[in-house]
Amino acid sequence: MDLEYFKEWVFKEFKIDLKAYKPNQLHRRILSLMSRVGVGTVEEYIELLKKDKDQRQKFLDFITINVSEFFRNPEIFNDLRNKIKTELLPKNKNLKIWSAACSIGAEPYSIAMILDEIAPTGRHSILATDIDNTILERAKRGCYADSEIKNVSNEQINKYFKKKEDFYEIDSKIKSMVTFKKQDLILDRYDTGFDLIVCRNVVIYFNADIKDKIYKKFSESLKKDGLLFVGATESIYNYKDFGFEKASTFIYRKI
Numbered sequence: 001m002d003l004e005y006f007k008e009w010v011f012k013e014f015k016i017d018l019k020a021y022k023p024n025q026l027h028r029r030i031l032s033l034m035s036r037v038g039v040g041t042v043e044e045y046i047e048l049l050k051k052d053k054d055q056r057q058k059f060l061d062f063i064t065i066n067v068s069e070f071f072r073n074p075e076i077f078n079d080l081r082n083k084i085k086t087e088l089l090p091k092n093k094n095l096k097i098w099s100a101a102c103s104i105g106a107e108p109y110s111i112a113m114i115l116d117e118i119a120p121t122g123r124h125s126i127l128a129t130d131i132d133n134t135i136l137e138r139a140k141r142g143c144y145a146d147s148e149i150k151n152v153s154n155e156q157i158n159k160y161f162k163k164k165e166d167f168y169e170i171d172s173k174i175k176s177m178v179t180f181k182k183q184d185l186i187l188d189r190y191d192t193g194f195d196l197i198v199c200r201n202v203v204i205y206f207n208a209d210i211k212d213k214i215y216k217k218f219s220e221s222l223k224k225d226g227l228l229f230v231g232a233t234e235s236i237y238n239y240k241d242f243g244f245e246k247a248s249t250f251i252y253r254k255i
């Protein structure tokens with residue numbers, strides 16, 4: 001099975017660098033996807049992807065894994081809320097925040113809700129980026145199923161969501177606090193001057209070299225004393241190498 005050839009084809013066709021992903025996990029996922037659509041070889045799979053638009057989208061969805069929810073790991077989000085309140089806001093009334101690999105928008109909208117609750121008068125900017133255009137369109141629409149808002153309190157649901165027939169739509173005020181943009185964490189340049197970068201549940205798919213490059217670039221993109229918030233399985237053991245100190249279990253402070 002020539003997966004290296006497949007990776008090169010994917011890069012030419014989709015501009016996605018699969019070499020940056022952890023190989024074992026990625027290969028397992030590609031093989032399982034191929035068997036699901038009933039093709040036996042990489043060559044056949046490429047032919048299918050060339051001509052079938054639906055399969056192309058399925059492949060991209062499968063590779064990009066965009067499961068997300070509001071306040072994912074609520075107890076850790078509470079920790080973030082405290083850090084925003086006690087560390088970031090006393091130094092700066094208007095925060096510049098980046099939710100990197102934001103998927104359906106649940107993450108940047110969770111942060112916008114926190115800011116509306118604890119610092120409603122600030123002129124905050126929240127940039128939310130992802131590699132996947134389709135998911136960004138969904139994020140902009142801001143419509144969510146029950147399961148995606150299960151960690152949102154009733155009080156917040158009443159304040160920040162409109163109940164529609166079988167989904168909940170996020171309030172336009174919260175929507176307007178977030179700017180969505182397509183961006184690839186591996187290939188594209190990063191903006192700078194952030195008080196907070198939130199990047200959760202994406203670097204777990206990348207190899208160690210790419211992960212290190214991303215953390216170095218995050219560090220360069222943060223202001224001094226800015227915070228990096230990572231996922232619940234993504235502790236950074238070599239954080240000192242990137243000029244960070246530990247602010248709490250899943251939050252790092254740029255020195």
Ligand SMILES: C[S@@+](CC[C@H](N)C(=O)[O-])C[C@H]1O[C@@H](n2cnc3c(N)ncnc32)[C@H](O)[C@@H]1O
Pocket residue numbers: 063064065066067068069072100101102103104107129130131132135183184185186199200201202231
């Ligand atoms: C599991 S979701 C994480 C969503 C959210 N951060 C959370 O923790 O709930 C992973 C997201 O990473 C995005 N992604 C994958 N590779 C990426 C890359 N190279 N650059 C930017 N985003 C990427 C996917 O499209 C997907 O939406």
